[in-house]
Amino acid sequence: MSLFDEAPPSATPPPSPLAERLRPKSLDEVSGQEHLTGPDGALTRLLQAPTLGSMIFWGPPGSGKTTVARLIGALRPDTFVQVSAIHSGVAELKKIFDAARARRGQGRGTLLFVDEIHRFNRAQQDSFLPVMEDGAVTLIGATTENPSFELNAALLSRARVLVFKALDAEALEALVGRAERLVGKPLPLEGDARAALIGMADGDGRAALTLAEEVWRAARPGETLDARRLADVVQRRAPLYDKGQDGHYNLISALHKCVRGSDPDAALYYLARMFDAGENPLFIARRVVRMASEDIGLADPQALVVANAAKDAYDFLGSPEGELAIAEAVVYVATAPKSNAVYKAWAAAQALARSHGSLTPPKTILNAPTKLMKREGYGADYHYDHDAPDAFSGQNYWPEALGRRTVYQPVERGFEREIRKRLDWWAKLRGERGGG
Incomplete structure (x- = not known):
């Protein structure tokens, strides 16, 4: 038999991944989302209503979004349809919508679960609006990205956002415990290694089960791994961080x-x-x-x-x-001592500039390169500050129509405390010398 020949069929298919075998069969088995699936959870209350509205599930990978969507599908009388935005396009969506409208004509609803919904572009997202409005489709969209940034406002206005949390250490530990009971043996890990495995999962339940499965495969009979050996065996899962998205x-x-x-x-x-x-x-x-x-x-x-x-x-x-x-x-x-005085002053100056148009500065501080401009009073009575007492003339530099304003208010911290003293001193001199 060559390398490219098909192997003979096995008598028994290979076992499903541990994460799939441990997928909850009911909402009360979902780990770490009690604020949604608990007795008084937001999702529990929604499911007790006679009708179900569209929803967006937002949360990190491995937090149970797909599982919960499937469980809802099993609880509702509607036809459950699942697609992934990674693999689906406009043509497939059109077929789904046409079928949903046909079902609606027969008195049946369609519950459409769209995984990774943020991967649809704006036009594709807009295509959901008509079937959501006419009731042909109840949408459940799942996303790991912030819906405020990644989903159309029109779509968000027609759906409730439910936030899934990363699993905490307690929830991950409970999940690993369920895996041990299913497999029928404990993880061959020392205490510090077990804590390290929970940390490596980074709040992702699926990752925790995948890591546990790797440990059972890799550990030799009678071997118990410490934290260092665990890191060598599983090659440590990279931190959950997308440099272009939310983690960033x-x-x-x-x-x-x-x-x-x-x-x-x-x-x-x-x-x-x-x-x-x-x-x-x-x-x-x-x-x-x-x-x-x-x-x-x-x-x-x-x-x-x-x-x-x-x-x-x-x-x-x-x-x-x-x-x-x-x-x-x-x-x-x-x-360092903190001050946002310049930040606020710059914002205030920008607001003044935008709201008062192109006001002409006082002619006193305008240059007069031509005779005409001199006759018009450009540069007249300008006082050169270095020739004034204290190198400060106290003249007014603001447009006459605007009057003197204060935008910079230094704080009494760090070097700005000294700047405050200077400004107060100059204000005193300005008043004495008629500059406003």
């Missing part, structure tokens, strides 16, 4: 808010998470520069210098040595 934005948001909240320890933790997941270090460095401008500003003018220096150091050293420079900048900005 969630962690950089967490890092930014830890810096703003002056918590260098938490900031370093999220920075390490991003590096570990393969985030582009220059993306992080650019965000640290933004933190220095937005949240520290002139409370510590060195923050922007340090942040830019970290970016340059990474450009010069590369990974992994350059990552330390970014970590140093993160600690610096996290421990």
Whole structure:
């Protein structure tokens, strides 16, 4: 028999994956989603109603979205249809919709489950609207991405979003325990290795069962693995992190808010998470520069210098040595005095500029390169500040129609405390010298 000949059929088919064999048979067996499937859960209440509305299930991989959709399909009298947005196109959707309308004409409903619904483009998503509106289809869409960003507003307005949570350690432990009872033997892991396996699953129930299955396959008779050997055997599942999607934005948001909240320890933790997941270090460095401008500003003018220096150091050293420079900048900005006064002042100045049109500056501070402009009073009575006492003339520089405004209000922290003193002093002189 050649390599390409078909093998003779086996008397017994190979067993299904452990995750499939342990798939819950009822909603009360679903792990980690008690806020939805518990006695008073949101989904439980919806299912007790005489009719079922369309829903979007949003949550991380392995949190039970597909399982729950199938269980709902088994509970309802409607015809259950499942498709994946990865493999389905407009032609298949049209056939499904036509069949659903035919069923509706016969008094039967259609419950359509669309996995990875965010992968449909905007036009494909819009195609669901007519059949949802006429009642031919009740939609359950599942997505790992934020529906606010990935789904049409029109679609979201016709469906309720139910949020599935990543499984916590307790739920994952319970799931592994169910697997041990099904298989009929304990996982050959020491205590620290068992905790490590739960951590590697990263909140994904399917991943936890896949890892457990790998351990049972790999462990030799009588062998018990410690945490180090476990990592060697399963080659450690990569952290759950999509650099182009939610994981990317969630962690950089967490890092930014830890810096703003002056918590260098938490900031370093999220920075390490991003590096570990393969985030582009220059993306992080650019965000640290933004933190220095937005949240520290002139409370510590060195923050922007340090942040830019970290970016340059990474450009010069590369990974992994350059990552330390970014970590140093993160600690610096996290421990620096905070002020968003410049950030707020810039926003206020932009709002003033947009709302008051093209007001002409006072002629006093306009140049007069021609005789005509001089005759019109351009540059007349301008006082050169360096010739004035204290190098401060106190003249008014605002358009006459607008009057003097204050947009920058330094805080009483860091270097801005000194800036506040200067501004107060100049305000006093300005009043004495008639500048408003």
